Amino acid sequence: MHEFSVISSIVELVKGEMGKHDNLNFVKEIVLEVGELSFLSHDALRFGFRALVENEPDIKDDALTIIPIQAKVKCRRCDYEGAMKAGETEEYHIAIPQFSCPECNGPIDVLHGKECVVRNLVLDLEDE
Amino acid sequence: MHLVQDVELGTDILAANRKLAEDNHKHLRSHGVKCFDIQGAIGSGKTLIIEGLIDILKEKGVKCGVIAGDVAGDDDYRRFSGHGIPVINVNTGKECHLDAHLVDHALEKLDLAGLDVLFIENVGNLVCPADFPLGSDMRITVVSVTEGDDMVRKHPILMGTSDIIVVNKISLAEAMGVDPAVLERDAGEINPHVPVVFTDARTGEGLDVLLQKLGLI
CATH class of the missing domain: 3.30.2320.50 (hypothetical protein PF0899 fold)
Structure with missing residues (x-):
């Protein structure tokens, strides 16, 4: 809008x-x-x-x-830096970004x- | 003869708002004011939740203020004013969200030295406010069970970037045939680190838990 x-x-x-x-x-x-x-x-x-x-x-x-x-995130727990993980389930038609670390599931900050x-x-x- | 020239710019159109939001945040911090931005759909209960929080905080001697954002009118402004606190009404006219610039002007009209906590009620919208940080300490998203149990998964980015998700009107869940646990589960799948608080603003249920999550008690 x-x-x-x-x-x-x-x-x-x-x-x-x-x-x-x-x-x-x-x-x-x-x-x-x-x-x-x-x-x-x-x-x-x-x-x-x-x-x-x-x-x-x-x-x-x-x-x-x-x-x-593409989004880029940093993990506050394990310092992972990179792409977000995307959850693709039958419920979604598009890949939904997951707001947790793809490596350790820790909390993330969005860099890009x-x-x-x-x-x-x-x-x-x-x-x- | 034609010449083709590439001009590098690298200008972020949304950066001006982000910079103003940072300035607002610093300004509020310098006066020791904690600020919370409440966003959510129209009719989700944002106003009543804020009113409930104000009443609890007032009893504890915490001085609150509100910036009431709406497309038009002063309905929310009048409701907040009824609690005897400073309120600034911001009508966005045709815009679907508050932005940092509007909040900056509202802050100019508030005596920040006399405030401990400032609530900003955003325009009822679950999309646009996400692109416009205002300078608050936390962003709270309100959904209610009357909107259905799919509200969280329908708005994954907004929910994923919220600091707290409030599920309101919990006493109506059974009548609506909505299982609040579904909303909580969806929130956990999108962002396992965002707290979900169940409230019923009409009765005040859950507002004490929300205040804890906001760090106010």
Whole structure:
């Protein structure tokens, strides 16, 4: 439900970057990394993006590339650092992350997986 | 001729909220205020639980305050105000969650020096608040038996990242045909380290256990 405000911030960030290039033709690609533990729906982000750039001729409407980022955790008990274990049962259609250590079942801290990072932009510029 | 240029940014869009949440946390700490963020579905009993906790704490001489978050209106604000404590009403308008910025502004209006404990009641929502930490010491998620015995497993990430899960309206379990043990089992499967507390805010049952888990008694 909050994807629109997030994607609005992203478009503002991109516009700010566009303003630094006088020879800009258009924004070809925006690479966005979205953590699997964030509550950002990729489809809703794409939908919001297309709606927002409809009247922005300098941003291609298919410019948004979303890269899912796997969660990474650290165990408070055994210092395990790595992926979460995922419980797949018949009850679930998707893999559900388990919030305990895959090695010792101890309590964990989430290191990665909640982020929403604009990693880079690919700009098409006029060669001056 | 066209030239393609790659611009590295690495900007985390959610980081601004996280930074503000950390600032809120430090601000509250500097005044010795313990802060608890209560999230849960609409009608799960968040307001009544907080009211019950306030009454118990007031009797013990603990000074409480509340930030009441809702999309619109002042219903919860008026209920909390009836307990004779400082309350700030925050209407999010169209947003589905409180964020650290809104809490920051609410904190400006509170006399933190006169508080021991601050409760923040989030907007009724079991999805969006998870992406927006507010700066509290603990995040408590409230579900109630009237929502069905599948509420916990339907929201695994929110439950897994909560510090405490409260199962409320426990006296209605039998009438609803809901086994509270199923909610507790599901919570244990997602996160075996998150405490599950059974409460009945109407009668006050279990609120003493919740206060223990919050470290307030």
